[in-house]
Amino acid sequence: xxxxxxxxxxxxxxxxxxxxxxxxxxxxxxxxxxxxxxxxxxxxxxxxxxxxxxxxxxxxxxxxxxxxxxxxxxxxxxxxxxxxxxxxxxxxxxxxxxxxxxxxxxxxxxxxxxxxxxxxxxxxxxxxxxxxxxxxxxxxxxxxxxxxxxxxxxxxxxxxxxxxxxxxxxxxxxxxxxxxxxxxxxxxxxxxxxxxxxxxxxxxxxxxxxxxxxxxxxxxxxxxxxxxxxxxxxxx
Numbered sequence: 001x002x003x004x005x006x007x008x009x010x011x012x013x014x015x016x017x018x019x020x021x022x023x024x025x026x027x028x029x030x031x032x033x034x035x036x037x038x039x040x041x042x043x044x045x046x047x048x049x050x051x052x053x054x055x056x057x058x059x060x061x062x063x064x065x066x067x068x069x070x071x072x073x074x075x076x077x078x079x080x081x082x083x084x085x086x087x088x089x090x091x092x093x094x095x096x097x098x099x100x101x102x103x104x105x106x107x108x109x110x111x112x113x114x115x116x117x118x119x120x121x122x123x124x125x126x127x128x129x130x131x132x133x134x135x136x137x138x139x140x141x142x143x144x145x146x147x148x149x150x151x152x153x154x155x156x157x158x159x160x161x162x163x164x165x166x167x168x169x170x171x172x173x174x175x176x177x178x179x180x181x182x183x184x185x186x187x188x189x190x191x192x193x194x195x196x197x198x199x200x201x202x203x204x205x206x207x208x209x210x211x212x213x214x215x216x217x218x219x220x221x222x223x224x225x226x227x228x229x230x231x232x233x234x235x236x
Contacts, residue, residue, distance in 0.1 A: 031218035032065045038234035039225070041067030043120040045112055047105075047128030050075050050082070050151075058125055058148070061212045066221070068123075071112045073105035075127060098155060105131050110140055120228050121146065121221065126178060126206065130155040133186075136162055144224040149175055149206050153182035161190030166227075168220050170197045172205035 044066050046059050053059065054070025062068030078101035085092050092098055109131050113119060121144045124132030129150030135141040137158045145167040153159050161167055167190060171183040180198075187196035197220065201210060211217040222229075222236045229236045 028213055028215045028218050031215055031222055034234070034236055035066055035218065035221060035225070038229050038232045039066055039120070040117050042069040042117040044068040044221070045119040045122045046070040047109060047122065047124040047131050048073060048075075049126035049128055050078060052125070057207075057209065057212065058123075058217075061217070062123065065218070069112075071108055073108055073128065073131065075105060077101050077104060078127060092155070098157075101155075102131065102134060106134060109135060113140060119143065121224055123148065123221075124150065124152075126151045127155065133158050133161075136165065144227075146170070146220055146224055147183065147186070148208055148211075149178050150183055150186065151178045153185060154178060159185050159189075161186055161194055163189075163191050164193075165190035166193040166224060168195050168197060168224055170199055170208060170211060170216070170220060172199050172201045172208060174201065174205040177206040 044062055046054065046062050046068050048054055048056055048059055048070060054063075054072055059068070059070040063070065081092070081097045081101040085097070105127075113135075119141075122132055122135070122141055123146040124130070125148040129147040130152040132141070132145055132147065133150065133152030134156050136145060137156070139162075142162070142164075143166075145161075145165065147167065147169040149171050150169060169183040169187055171178075171180050173180040183196055187194055197216070199208065199211060199216060201208060203209070211220075226236055
C-alpha cells in the first residue's frame with residue numbers, strides 16, 4: 001500500500017521496491033508539464049461520479065491540465081435505483097436493478113473506447129470507478145486504470161481486477177460513502193502491478209479534493225503511463 005502524507009510518499013504493506021512503482025514528490029506543475037510532453041489531447045478519459053459530470057472538479061482539472069476527455073455517463077437511472085433502495089432500506093439487486101442503472105453509462109463508456117483518439121488511460125471516480133471495473137471485468141478495457149474512491153465492489157458485485165492489470169486505487173480511510181476496505185479488496189487482486197494509495201483528507205474524504213493540486217493525482221498518472229512514455233521516447 002502506498003501511504004501519502006503532505007511531506008513524503010513512502011511504501012508500506014504490499015508495495016515494495018521490487019514492484020517497480022515510483023511516485024514523485026515533484027510539484028504538480030512539473031508533473032503535468034512532463035505528462036503533456038507525450039500525452040495527446042483526449043487520450044486520458046474520465047468517468048465521473050454519481051452526482052457529478054465531466055465538468056466537475058476532477059474532470060475540469062484533467063481537461064485543463066492534460067487535455068483529458070470526460071464521458072457524460074448520464075447517471076439518472078442509477079440515482080433513482082439507489083434512492084429507491086435507500087428509501088426501502090433494502091440491499092441492491094445486482095442482477096436486475098444495477099443492470100438497469102448501468103445500462104446507459106456502460107453504453108456511453110463503451111462508445112468512447114471505439115472513438116479517436118484511442119484512450120491510453122481511464123480514470124473512474126466513485127460510480128465512474130464502478131463503470132471502469134465493469135469495463136475491465138467484461139474485457140472491454142485492458143489498459144491502465146486509475147480508481148478514485150471506487151464504488152465498484154458495492155455497486156457491481158465484482159470484487160477483483162483481471163489478472164495482469166496495471167491499476168492504481170486512491171482512497172481515504174475516512175471515506176464515509178464508500179468503504180476503504182473495498183479498495184483494499186480490489187488491490188489484493190489483479191497481480192503485481194495493482195496498488196492502493198492511502199491518502200489523508202481533512203474534509204470531504206470521499207471526494208479527494210486535495211489530490212488535484214498536491215501532485216498526487218499527477219504522480220499517479222505518471223506511474224500508470226510510464227510504458228506509454230517509454231514507447232514515445234519521453235522521460236518521466
